[in-house]
Structure formats: C-alpha cells, structure tokens
Amino acid sequence: MNLADWIGAFVGFVLTLLVFSYLIGDNPLFRITLHMFIGVSAGFAAVVTIYNIILPRLFVPIFISDRSEQILTLFPLILAGLLFTKISPRFAFIGNLPMSYLVGVSAAAAIGGAVTGTLIPQALASMNLFAVQSNQAFDANVGLRLVNGIIILIGTVATLAYFQFGKLSQASEKTQFQTWIDGLGQIGQVFIAITFGFLFAGIFSAALTALIGRVLFSVDFISDVLGLFIR
Amino acid sequence: MEETYCPLCGKPNPIDNKFCDFCLAHLHPQEGGSTDSEALSIPGIEDNQDGLGGHESDSNVPDWLSELQQSNEMENEETLDSESELGQPANAISDWMTGVSGDGEATVGEVSPTAPFLPDQGINESQDIPHWLNDSLIEEEDQDLLEDERSGEVPLDGEGRDVSRGDSSSPEISEDISSGRENAGPLAGLRGVLPAEPGAARVRKPRTYSAKLKVSTSQRAHIDLLNSLLEDEGQPQPLPPRRSISQQHVLRWGIALVLLMAILWPIVITSHEMPFPDYDEGSAEVNRLISQLPENARVLVGFDFEPGLAAELDTAAAPVFDHLLSEGALLTLISTSPSGPILAERFIQSIQSDQKLIYGLEYVNLGYIPGGAVGLLSFIENPQGTIPFTIDGLSAWETEDRNGLPATAGIDQITDYSMVILLVDDPDTARTWIEQLGPTITNPQALMSFVLITSAQLEPVVRPYYESSPQPVNGLVVGLRGGAAYARIIGSDDFPGRSWDAFGMGTFVAALLILVGGLGYYVIPELSRTARDQEKVKR
Amino acid sequence: MRNPVYTAIAIGVGIVVLLGYFLQFDLLVNLRIVFLEWATILVATALLIGVVNLFIVHWRKSTTDQPNRVNSIALLAGLTITMGVAGWFGPTDLYSLWIFNYILIPIEASLMGILSVVLIYAGVRLLRRKPNLLSIVFIATAVIILLMTGPLFGIDIPGLAELRIWIGKVPAVAGARGILLGVSLGIIAAGLRILMGADRPYGGN
C-alpha cells in the first residue's frame, strides 16, 4: 500500500466507526459524517451529469454540429436557462414554463412506461404460464408446471382483488358477492406477505453483506496497522 | 421488555407507565367504566375510587339503583371510619342532630344535612377559598353560624376531600328516615314518620336576609374541592421522565452486539466451516455461456447499483469477471445511474491487480445514460447516437469519418455484442433492462445472451424471467450465494471464504433472532398480561 | 388565478408523447423522441439546480450562528472538494476514485450495514406491533429464506431448500406480479390526472 492508500484506509476506517456509532445512539459526529456524505454524493452526481449530459448534449452540439442541429439544441438550452430561474424565489415564476413541459412529458412517459413496461409484459407472463402444449410438449413435468401456473394465476388475481377500493354494495350488510371478493382479498394478502417476506430476507442478505464488507475492511486495517508496529 | 400501547396515539410505552410518554393520555383505561369514576380520576382521590370498585360486578343494575347502593355503602363506611378514628361514641349522630334542632334558625338557613360529614380540617380559609368567597365578605351573623357548625366536633374521616366527594343528599335522607323517631302525639315512638307541616309550628318574626353571599359549610367544602381541582389543573403535571435508555435502545444494542459478534467470529477465527453451495442452475448457465464466448468477444456490462451494495455485487461478480477476462472478452461499461460509471471504473481497477486491462483497448467506459427507461431504449435502438462519447470525452465509436476505440470496434448496433451482463440492485431498474432488451434477446435470430448478476433482494423479481420460456434472461448469479456457487464451478480460490463464513453465521443468527426474539417479544408481555389479569380477578 | 398556458403546455406535450408510445407514425415517434430528449436535459438541469439549492441552503445555515452549522460546513466542504477534484480531473480519475473509495463507499456501505440491524429490530418487533396472520406469514417466509440462503453449517434439512426455491418461483412471483399490476393501474391513473389538468403540481396556479 502506498501512502495515499494508507491515508485512505485510515479515513475509511474512521468514517465506518463514526457511522456505526449510530447503533449506540444518534450523535453529532454521526451527523457531521452524514452531511459530508450528502455533499460528496451530490458533488459526484453533479459532475457526472455535467460530463455526461450538459456538456455533450447542450453545449457541444452548439459548437460542432450543423445548423439544423444547432437550432434544435437552442430549444432545450432556452428551457434549461428558464429553469435556472427557479433558484431565485423572485424570478421562480419564469421557470414554470419548463416545469409544466417537464410534468407533461413525465406523466406521459409514466403512463407509456407502465403500460408497455409492466402491464402488458406482466399480464402476458401470467398467460404464458399456460402455454404448456406448444413449448414443453415433451416435458415430463407439465402437470407440475400447470399446478404452479394455477397457483401463480390465483395469487396474481387475488392480490389484484385485494386492492379493490369501492365497496360493491351500498347496503350495510355484506352481499354474498362482497364476501366472496373479501375472501379473495384475504388470499391475496397472504401472497403479498410471502412476497414481502422473501424480499425482506433478500434485503437483509444484501445489508448483511455490506456489514460484513465493512467489518472485514476494519479488521484488515487493524491487523495491517498492528502488523506495522509489531514488525 | 414489556410494553403497552397508548390507546390515543398508538405509540409504545413501558408497561409500568401510567401516562403515555408522548401524548400524556392514560395508558390503562379506568376500569369499571362509569362516568363518575372516570371523572374522578384525580390523583388525590384515587384511593376512594378503589373503594368503589366493588360496583363493577353490578354492571347490569340500573344506574339509579347502583347510585343509591353506592351512596348507602359510602355512608356506612364513613361512619365506621369516623368512629374508629376519633373514638367517638356511636351516638355521635344524635349529638349533631340535637345541635341542629336546638338552633331553630339554623335549620331555616342553608345548613345542609351533609354538614356533619364535612371535614373541618379540610377547610383552610386563608388558602383554599377564592378571595371572592373570603370571610370578609360574609356577614358576621353567618360567621357565627359557621362557628356553631364547626364547633360541633363532627367525627370525620381525615381525608376531607374523599368524604366530601361522596357527599350527596341521599345518605342523609335515608339516615333521617331510618333514625327519625316521632317524639310526641299519637305516632310517638314510631320511626320514619313524616312531619305534618315542618316548621309550621315555629312561629317567629320573619328575618331579614342579607343580600350578601352566604356560604354554608358544605358549600364551602364544595368550593374547597373545586378550588383544589382548579389548582391541580393549573399546575403543570410533572411529565413522566423519559428514560434516556429505553427498552428499544437495549433491544437495538442487543441485536447489534449479537450480529456483530456472529460475523466477527468467523472473520477472526478464519476457520472456513461453511461449505460453498453445491450447485446453482443460474450460475452454471452463466458459466456455460461465458465458456462459449468467441475470442475477443465484445461484452456490454451494465453497472446499475448503489455504492452501498458494492461489497455484495463486487464479491458476487468477481469470479464471473475472472472467468470472462480469462476468455479474452473486451468490455464496454455503461450505466443508467449517475454513480454507475464511477462504480464501473472502480470495479475494473480492483480486478486490474490480477489482469491488467488497458483503457480503450480492452475496455471502455461510456458513462451513464440519462432518462431511465426511455434513455435505455434509445441506447438499445441506437447506441452510437445515444452515447457518442466516452465519459472522458473521447469518441466512443468507429464511424466513417472518425476512428473509434478498439474495445468498441465493429459495434454498430446492440446485437453486435456477444453478451450483455447487468450488475443490478434495484427491481425497477432490473425490470427496465429486461423489458427493453427482452425482444432482442428472445428473437430466435439473435446470437446475444443476457446475464444478470443481482443483489439477493432481487431474486423474486428476476427469477420468473429466467424461468420463463422463451427466456429474456439467460443466466442468473444472485447475491453472495450465486457468487460462491460460481467460484465453486470455476474452482476459483479467490472467493473470500471469510465473507461466506460470516454470511452463513449472520443469516443464521438473524433468522434465530427474528424467530426467537419476535416470539419472545410477543409472548412474554402476553403472558405477564395474563398473569396480571388473573391477579386482578383474584383480588 | 390559474394560468391556463402552463396547463395547456403540460397537456399538449403529454398527449403527443403518449400517442408516440402507442402509434407508430413517424412524426409522432420523432416528436416523442425529441421531446423526451429535451426533457432529459431538463431533468439533468434540475439536478444541478438541486445541487445549487443544497449549496445555498447550507451556505446560509453555515453563516448564521446556530448549533448545527458545523453539519452544513461539512456538507459544503464535501460538495466543493468533490466537485473541484472530480470536475477538474474527471469523475473517473484516480483522485476522484480515492474520494469515492475512501469517503463515499465507507459511509454508504456502513449505512447499508446499519440497515441489517434495523431490519432485524423491525422483524423482532413486527409480531408485537401487528399480531396478525400477515405478520406471521411474513416472518415465517423471511426466516425460511434466511436460513436457506446461507450455508447453515452444511446441515441439510430435507425439503427446505426445495421449499425456498418453490417460494421464490411460485407464491412470491404471484404476489409480486399482483402488486406490480396494481401499481401500474395506479400509475396510469396518476398520469392521466395530470394529462387532464386535474392535478397541477407545477407553479402558476
């Protein structure tokens, strides 16, 4: 290790301890560390954005592109300029124009993304579970796949039914249909709980690996330092 | 570890708190539930309330009846108390009766029949009575009257307020009725005779009433009570001190300590007791696909994870990249998150110690594609147009008028890559990549494969894609487990056994803590609550 | 007084982009691509505005005499040094990587590490806070998956490994799919409210 790495390892070790001090309780040193982290990550995000978007897409085309591309780049340049007025409360109203544009595009992108990226693929995936004859004609486990497919289908339908918002009858007493839907919702809840339980275990595994990474780093650093002195 | 939940704000509190630490509401609702006892939940009179607790069982008795019963019982209690305390003879009652009857004028005045039950020591004129009721305002003759009443040496319970609270006319009426005996006339000797015309026999000159406020002893006692109540209200109740170290703190510390010990143990001992996973289908498939790559295959690698997960994904990806680079693959690094390009560079630096990669020649970093799904789709449709430059501003691609970098030579469209590897930690990002690349991968003409190296949390999201047919995802390495399985397949010694051992201990201890701790945390308070309930029933 | 111009812009641009997703007319598709490209630049600009906002807020805090000013100073120091180094040398330069490796990653990975304690704590308390069937199913699933994710000292409990795979392949997929479909219905509703002008989060209303 060179000196920069030594200093780096020391800084990393100290910062790890400072963050772990939160396990004992909230303290000022922990908060200072957090704020430094917010600053550093914002700094990286800003620099990467400038290098990757602002410079190549906003400024480079102005200088090196042909006339039509230059004119086309003027629009986002003006919109971005107007958006920058949002920094000052006094002139913030000028920035409403690019913001309304952005909101319109983003709402459409959200709908488009949800329909083409989730709704259609997920619905198709549920249907495709039953395409056993065409693809797995010689699969010995067709029966098992079908059973699993039926369970997934029931689970998907029940989970969707759980979210039903409107009550199906106006009367205070439950109709049979309402009871049936409620029952389906209950089944859906069980599926939701299983999914969350699985995800939770996964998230814990990821967090545990991060913890192990930090502990390994700290143990190695301490043993390196001790090694220096003992030698 | 016991806790109770505030019925008002729902926050957890230590079981022995009377009031909620957060909103100061009563934690244990008043049992018995009568409005009377609720209204009386003032610290000073709680003891007396206990005395009324016996009425709980009479919940089906009509209100008026239970009130009557209550007042009778109270009367009896008080009489007994007064006797035992002051050593007065049992006929003390007759004394005050005579006293009253002896002074005819007093009976016409506002002397309440409850007077004898009022505590003389409870009246502290100088302190307890508001100034507008001070003696100076009361007429002299009324003062005398008060003096007379007080001189009656009424046997009383020490707790003035307690007695006066139970003060109602009903016990007196019943006492009058039960003990009043006719002295003269044909009904002499009989009990409970109503006077024919009370006061009619006493002829006297009508007296002049003062316009000034007259206050009888009972009223004074009521005032006293009200005043003390108001004073209590006005004075801030001392907040139950919030303990600096709560049960939650202890629980957190305990969990942190156990978990840290569990993962430190194998790291320090370095015993390698945990076997690597036997076989993982997804990892084996990735291994097969990489082995089949042609010489100098172009591979697109997506780095889409947060720096916090670097430990997990670096460790899982390390054996895969060992294998990949040994096959001579040339890498193009890309990301859809701003921190991705730096993570990519960092990862390449970390594996450089083993296999020196030359920038531009063997790998190229294209930086990040903004715009999420839209940007990614645009990149998949037209990589050269979407990201024309590398992160450090070099021309990334070979075109007619420009020389590109060797690592990306020959790449015109996305299908020119032999393989796409995505390192990902977020379910939405993973789905975006899969959905956008899916049509290209599942196209029977395509020769490109798509492999995921994911964080453990993504398994239920990405596995269905791997399992489905046709496969939009051809191989899957999930978390540390997948990485360990891959290391075993390629026979790599590089995979950190210490991490795997610590991971094994950590997951085991966590499962144990959640199971045992959760059950204990739930069951112990339940048990103690049941024990408390039983104790109460016994009492 | 609502400004109809902003609402009209949002609705007009939104409808063009939305139609461009579904109808493959050249004009619509090209307009969608151009509009999205501009929006991408605007989002990047907004990120920079966010950084400036962060800077101004903490600059003000650090110049006033208040107890938390040292936090703001730390944030400003982190921000300016990183922007200076990464901006000058480039974000993937060795100096930038030093900051990334020895400041950013240790803090973020340690926060992630803390998460493991937080999650166990939440798991332990869940049954007490919400004693219902859902919590029991949740805890049971989490425990099974946790036990079978790690090596478990090489102990092989028959059926448990298969159960883990089955849960990941069948019920967990069903739940996730139902949730995702439900969420996409919610997304469409929220997006349509904006395109109708019922929700106007932008200023000028």
Add this chain to the structure above:
Amino acid sequence: MDSLNILGLIFVLVFFGLMIAASVVFRQREGRKLREIPAFTRLQRAIGLAVEAGSRLHISLGRGQLLSPQSAIGYVGLSILDRIARSTSISDRPPVATSGEGSLGILSQDTQQNAAKYLGVESDPMRGRITGLTPYSYAAGTLSFIQEEDIGANLLIGSFGNEVALITDAAERKGGMTLGGTDNLTGQAVLFATAQEPLIGEETYAGGAYLGAGPMHIASLYAQDILRWVLIGLIVIGAILKLFSVL
C-alpha cells in the same frame, strides 16, 4: 407488437373515459363508499394531533426519476402535500416536504407556493427541501432532518428503495408517526416491516382520494376498480386460450 400497442392505447383511452364518466356521474349523485384503509384513517387523526400540538408534518416525496413510471408516485405525494398544505398552512408550523431528486424538489416548492397563495400567506421556499441527490444520501439527509426537527407525523409517499428503513427508524427513534407507501417492491417490503402504517402497492396511489384531494382522485379509483376486473378477465381468458393453444 403493434397489436399489443393498440391494445395498450385502447386500455388507456378506456381508463380516461371511465375517469371522466365517474367524475360526471358522482358529481350528480353520491358514489359508492370506499373500503376503509386504516393507515389513512390514522393519518387524518395524526394530522389533527400534529396541528394541535404545534409539531410539523413531514412529507417525504422520494427520489423517483421524473422520466420513468416512478414519477407517478411522486405526483401522488405532491397532491397529498398540496391537500395537507392547504389545510394546515394556517397553523404555526406548516408542513415540510423533502425530496431526493432535483425536479421533484422544485415541484414541491411550487406546490407549497400554490397552497400559500391559495391561503393568502407568505410562502417559504425552505418548506420544499432537497435533502440529497442519490438514494442513500437522500435517506441520510432526511434522517438528519427528522432528527433535528420536531415532527409529529412523517408521510413517506414516493419512490424509495431499501434505504427507506433508515428514515422509518429515525422517525421511530424520535417518536413520530410514520405512514409509508412506495411503488418499489423492495421499498414496500421494508416499509411493511418498519413503518407504523404501511401502505401496500396500489393503496398508496389512492392517498389523494382518501385525504380528499379532489373529485378526480375518487373518480380514478372507480376507473381502477372497473379496469382491475377487466384486466383479471383478460388474464384468465388469455390463460385458458393459451392452455388450449388457441392464442
């Protein structure tokens, strides 16, 4: 693929039509009742308590990218912010919104300003804060914010990943109520275990309707309910057709 795109467009158009129809119909007569979501009921009480106690309400809008489906949950958060800001701005301590994305931060300031204008009071740009620009730094910034301020209730309505556990933990340490809902699957799993009042999946998108953000919010719930069954029907029919190799 084209036919699927057309199907998608029809779905969106039907959705649109149903929302309009529901809003027109229910303007004339009372609509059906909504099922109770306990989290929202408790939230309404918590808002009242926070206003009475003079503590702040904190609305965390997440870090969803604006050009992805994640933006929608941000808009739901913003409409809830608008609703709450309009009802509590007159109190001593109006609500504060934190966000982890630049444009969402600007929108939160705009929303607060709109609400202030509506109430005729001064608007403070500090009520719409950007606390960090990457997921974990956003969680760190929000964590510090919760630790430093006196907050009565935290509403986490936005796009969050697993880092949200740090925010809910900080809120619990401070003793404030937390209600959380997100679109992200891992975020939902974490919120289910750590938040006092978790919202599951689509429930979060109903926040506006349950908190009275406008008739169109309720109308959209009815449209969702109808199309939910249409979707279920399509999936089941499609599955049957696939089984018999018709499709």
